[in-house]
Amino acid sequence: MEFMGYRRSDGTVGTRNYVGVLSAVVCVNEVVEGIVRQVQGTARFTHHQGCCQTPLDIGLVNKALKGLGCNPNLHSVLLISLGCESTNLEEVIAAIRASGKRVEHLAVQETGGSARTIAQGVLLAQEMVGEASRRQREPFPISNLVMGMKCGSSDTTSGLVPNPAIGVTSDLLVAAGGVSILGEVTEFIGAEHILIRHAANETVAQGILKLVERMEKRAMAVGEDIRGGQPTGGNIKGGLTTIEEKSLGAIAKAGTAPIQAVYEYGERPTVKGLVVMDSPGREPEILTGLAAAGANVIVFATGRGAPQGFPFVPVLKITGSRTAAEKMSDHIDMDLSAVIDGGDTIPDAGQRILEELVRVASGAMTKAEISGYVNSMDIYMLGPVI
Amino acid sequence: MAIDAIxxxxxxxxxxxxxxxxxxQEASVRLNRLLNTIGxxxxxxxxxxxxxxxxxSGDDILKYGEVIGRATADIAVGCHAHVQNIESMRGRGDLGKGA
Known part of the structure; x- marks a missing residue:
């Protein structure tokens, strides 16, 4: 199978072709907004970090910005900084330039305030979009797809239809030589003993257990045990019997392929196949983490209907609930409820997701893109704001 | 055709x-293309x-092809399988943590 994508000089392939306007720090989000609003063909990345954080978290900000800037869906990057942030601009700029992309940088305190920075940024971005728009799509094998996976606003149908169907899609993509990224470490808890059976080797198994242990310890450090009371009373009322069952419903997205490697948040996979990336379950942070890891498409299973998309990576929404497909029709791309009330099957549905993913990768717009509901973004933090 | 269980x-x-x-009642139960009827x-x-x-009692309970718990009582075909007759295998000192 092939899709029509944009060739990038580092060997990656974009499914979109935006000029990325990136905030280096929370303080310049309005400048970024001001530029993006006035230039078609740009996509923003704004967030709430980059200053008054622990060194560990600043490291995560640097890593995320580097990864986002290198995402193949961006043709080039305009980085906006304030001038006094903790973000390491040299490091971020150098890493994005090393991927072969043009990087421009404006610092608001040097340029002389937001109005002047917006004006200069608009002119720069216009020129960059002109350059980007001359690029043409070319056919590429789907081995160039890097698929991020996510589920949100889940209900009983999530574990029955869209998650197992995405598992089939992931298996098909992996068999074709692509990359599939499983995040949401919180959802491994209780099923990690099952997940590690899919580990390609002992290092991967230990890596998965370490991620889960770290996530649990982090929660316990603030006096909470996220494992306590799982499954919740509501889960049991809904029919979930054990924590194993609950977690299995979420990790059904991983399919049956062996897990080849374990990565930190926002780290780009260096192997093909199914991989695990450290990330929480909340939408802005995981979507950002997947994009920073180089995902050029994201599949998102939902039960009740989650609206979130990401600025420059298409997010394909999939449900097994007819109610959600009908009530949330401006947000849901694929209705797989026929697995329950029609003649459809999970293997067939998984194949159809892959076909739709190829169309989306080739330029078909997702509901999130059409509605402009694409600003679910933020960088994951481990420590406090100080 | 609508099904009753998957x-x-x-x-x-x-x-x-x-x-x-x-x-x-008779329930139509589907596994991919196979359709069965269960009382x-x-x-x-x-x-x-x-x-x-x-x-x-003592058998593994399998869903997604994986063990989601263990039966604490016999469960006949067509009977409710839930917290009253299934226990988690997690957080059990006698089983050890993890795999």
């Missing part, structure tokens, strides 16, 4: 109801599970 893996011994099911012995609410194979 089995996710051929190894599974439980199905998940996708409709509210009543004791005494329901107890009321099964939407989203809850029932046995599709005879389960003995």
């Amino acid at each position: 089995v996710l893996n051929e190894a599974d011994n439980v199905a998940t109801a996708v409709q509210d099911l009543k004791a005494g 329901i012995k107890e009321d099964i609410p939407y989203g809850h599970k029932f046995a599709v194979k005879p389960v003995r």
Whole structure:
């Protein structure tokens, strides 16, 4: 199978072709907004970090910005900084330039305030979009797809239809030589003993257990045990019997392929196949983490209907609930409820997701893109704001 | 055609109801393209599970082809499989942590 994508000089392939306007720090989000609003063909990345954080978290900000800037869906990057942030601009700029992309940088305190920075940024971005728009799509094998996976606003149908169907899609993509990224470490808890059976080797198994242990310890450090009371009373009322069952419903997205490697948040996979990336379950942070890891498409299973998309990576929404497909029709791309009330099957549905993913990768717009509901973004933090 | 319950893996011994099911009714249960009919012995609410194979006390309960717990009592085909007759295998000192 092939899709029509944009060739990038580092060997990656974009499914979109935006000029990325990136905030280096929370303080310049309005400048970024001001530029993006006035230039078609740009996509923003704004967030709430980059200053008054622990060194560990600043490291995560640097890593995320580097990864986002290198995402193949961006043709080039305009980085906006304030001038006094903790973000390491040299490091971020150098890493994005090393991927072969043009990087421009404006610092608001040097340029002389937001109005002047917006004006200069608009002119720069216009020129960059002109350059980007001359690029043409070319056919590429789907081995160039890097698929991020996510589920949100889940209900009983999530574990029955869209998650197992995405598992089939992931298996098909992996068999074709692509990359599939499983995040949401919180959802491994209780099923990690099952997940590690899919580990390609002992290092991967230990890596998965370490991620889960770290996530649990982090929660316990603030006096909470996220494992306590799982499954919740509501889960049991809904029919979930054990924590194993609950977690299995979420990790059904991983399919049956062996897990080849374990990565930190926002780290780009260096192997093909199914991989695990450290990330929480909340939408802005995981979507950002997947994009920073180089995902050029994201599949998102939902039960009740989650609206979130990401600025420059298409997010394909999939449900097994007819109610959600009908009530949330401006947000849901694929209705797989026929697995329950029609003649459809999970293997067939998984194949159809892959076909739709190829169309989306080739330029078909997702509901999130059409509605402009694409600003679910933020960088994951481990420590406090100080 | 609407179905009453879904089995996710051929190894599974439980199905998940996708409709509210009543004791005494026949339920159409699907595993991919295979459609079976099972006599329901107890009321099964939407989203809850029932046995599709005879389960003995101490047997593993399989869903997604994986062990989701262990039976604490015999469960006959068509009977409700939930917290009253299944226990988690996690957080059990006698089983050890992890795999």
